[in-house]
Amino acid sequence: MNQLHRNDWNQWWRSAAIYQVYPRSFSDSNGDGIGDLGGVLEKIDYLEQLNIDAVWFSPFYPSPQHDTGYDVADYLDINPEYGNLQTFDKVLAELHARGIKVIIDVVPNHSSWEHPLFKQALAAQPGDSARDMYMFRKSSDGAPNNWGSMFGGSAWSKVEPLSGKASDRDWWYLHIFDASQPDFNWENPKVHEFFRSYLRFWLDRGVDGFRVDVAHGLVKDPALPDDLVGPDRLNYEGPNSENGRALDVGPFFNQPGVHDIYREWRQVLDEYGRDRMLVAEAWVNTPEQEAMYVREDEMSQAFNFSVVNCPWEPGALRKVIRRTQEASASVGAPATWVLSNHDTVRHSTRLGYPTGANTDNGIGVTDPQPDREIGLTRALSATAFLAGLPGSIYLYNGEELGLPEATTLPDDARQDPTWKRSGYRVRGRDGCRVPLPWSNNPSSNFGFSPARASSPWLPQPADWGELSAQVQESNPYSPLNFYRKMLATRRSLGLGMGKSTWLDSDPEVLSLLVTASCGRKVIVATNLAVGYRPLPQLALSKGTKVLLQTPTIISEDAAPSVEDSGIGPGQTLWIEI
Structure with a gap:
């Protein structure tokens, strides 16, 4: 689609500074050690003063939390740990009153195994239509194919241990991630109908857009051919690998049919106005492949993971930024810049290692540690460079404080399913998810919780108070005040446009x-x-x-x-x- 044909050049998302709130780790209002929507309400002024244009909420739905909310048990409600729909409506209204848009996470590749649809599927007999909502296959000679889970181990699990029925002895279900996250069957029109209803439910409440989890993974090759990678994706050094792990390639990623789904969703969003947006989490290998997701009749944005994965080296960065700009312009979409999120080692830590260091598997106390001063200096520089370019920029909660990865997190405190499924080889993503510090008071979990609260769901480093928002407020040269100035200047000039x-x-x-x-x-x-x-x-x-x-x-x-x-x-x- 030629860029001159787009009809949404002035839409807010083309140039927005978008701040990701990871609800479990943002702010705890009731003292149970878990962040919640009440905590977000208490920080609305802080968000406004940061000079952001939108907030993206990671999943807040009811969930057994096997994958910190990305295993959804109910798409139309709020996890009681986080609040309820009324609290969400208050948060939405308060943010909108400050001119801040709201994006929420949709998880369409899989649900929790506690979702009623999967429970109905397990209760049904093999071949029943209830099972067509998910990917069930029969095989009497081991798993139906050699696909491996992104969290380690096989991507197939037996049905019988869950259903308790002898008739399920040779049946398996697919889960590209954890066994508690069965994959939907997007060949079934009822799955399409289910998610169209989901979109309308939240659009009716007033949300401004959706971040689409695993946007490249919904459609699988219907022949279910063996994967060239094989079942161990976390210990693979063949073609399409990086730092000892398989890339997101194979018969279950980036299949052509995913684009039909997003054209369908675009039509639903357009019923509410062209300013409602979709952003793709699509881990594909080139900017040109990312651009396929943001053609005019599909999504609004796609995360630029090519930059996230790029080493701190001028030739490599120049090349990937040029390619991003050219690929985005070819379809009339904005470039979208991002350096950190809940799935990656914080860039203030990544950039504190020598070029070429492998941090993809997470960092633990026994691993080489970064140079924190160099890492923070480079992180501020990288963020300022990308924030000055046309397009939108995504920021991860805590990066405005210069927070590093929690690299000395005790292994026995880890909750990322990758840690266990990998046989305790891949430490995973917990280090970037540690609750934020708001004050230098350790008795309140550094201001994350009220005084005398329960311990936070992940332990905070002992020096977290020194990095807290309270401490940084009074320092004009702090990362927090730098971010405020940077985003205010960016907005006042209109650099993003x-x-x-x-x-x-x-x-x-x-x-x-x-x-x-x-x-x-x-x-x-x-x-x-x-x-x-x-x-x-x-x-x-x-x-x-x-x-x-x-x-x-x-x-x-x-x-x-x-x-x-x-x-x-x-x-x-x-x-x-």
């Missing part, structure tokens, strides 16, 4: 000229070298003004100041010309 041109610059410096929607021109430059580098010539013209600058990495090669025409190691600058 601007147009950009790459500039000739030092090979170690990434530099673009952004013409903001207000007409002002800003150079966005970042230095990935270990020492001082010259700025692009255009930045040296008379009358330039530094709008934003990040710290420099301490280096033996002392960095001259901006006034001396230089950009320091690991530094990002926004310079108005």
Whole structure:
């Protein structure tokens, strides 16, 4: 679709700064050690002061929490641990009153095994239509094929231990993730109908969009052929692997039929107006494949995981950012920038390791530890660089505090199912999900909970109070106040709706000229070298003004100041010309 044909150029999501709230870890209002919607209500002012445009909520539905809410037992209600629909409505109304949009997570690849539809399927006999909602297959000679779970082990489990029926002895069900997360059968029109009703339920309540979990995984090759990877996806170093793990490829990922589903969903959202949006979590291998999800009649955005996975190296970053911009423009969609979320090691920690270090499996107390100062400096620089570019940017709760990954989390406290399913080889994602610190008071879980509360659901590091929002408020140079200034400047100039041109610059410096929607021109430059580098010539013209600058990495090669025409190691600058 040629970009000139799009009819939604002015929609809010094209340039929004979107903040992900992981409800379980954001703020606990009732002292049970678990974050909740009441805690979000208490932090509405904080969210407004951050100068964000939208909040994305990770799942808050009723769930047995085998995968922290991504195993949904009821798509039309709120987990009692988090509140109820009335509390959600209050949160929605308060955010809307501050001009902040609301995006919620939809999990359409699988449900919990406690969902009534799966319970009905188990109660039914083999061949009954109730089982057509999920992927049941008969095989008397082991699993129906060699597919492996993304969390480790086989992607197939036997039905008989769950149903208790002898007639199920040779029957299996598919779960690309945990055994407690059976996959829906998207060949069944009733599954389509179920999720259309889901969308309308939440759209009627007033939500502004949906983040689609595992958007590339809903449709499976109907022939169920063996996967080239095989059953152990967490210990694989063949083709289509990275750092000892299989990529999201195979007969159950990125099948052409997924696009028909999103065209169908786009029609439902359009009933409520073109400003309702869809964003894809699609772990595909190239920006060009990501762009397939954001054609005009499908989704609004797709997370740019090509940047998340890119090493801190100028040539690699320049290439992937260019490809992202070109691929997005080819379908008239905005670029979407992201560096951290609930599934990845926080980028303030990833960037504290030497280039090429493998952090994909999570980090534990016995692993090499990062350089926290370098990691934070690079993280602020990377975020500022991407936030200065046209498009939207996603931020993960806590990154505005410069929070690192909890790399010394006790292994016996881990709850990610990957840890157990991998045979205790892959530590998983708990380190980025530790509850946030709001104060330096350890008796209230560093302000996460009321005083004298239960212990948090994941233990917080002992130094969490030093990084708390309360401590950072009074420091004008804190990450929190930097984020506030960065997002306010980005909004006031309209950088997200601007147009950009790459500039000739030092090979170690990434530099673009952004013409903001207000007409002002800003150079966005970042230095990935270990020492001082010259700025692009255009930045040296008379009358330039530094709008934003990040710290420099301490280096033996002392960095001259901006006034001396230089950009320091690991530094990002926004310079108005």
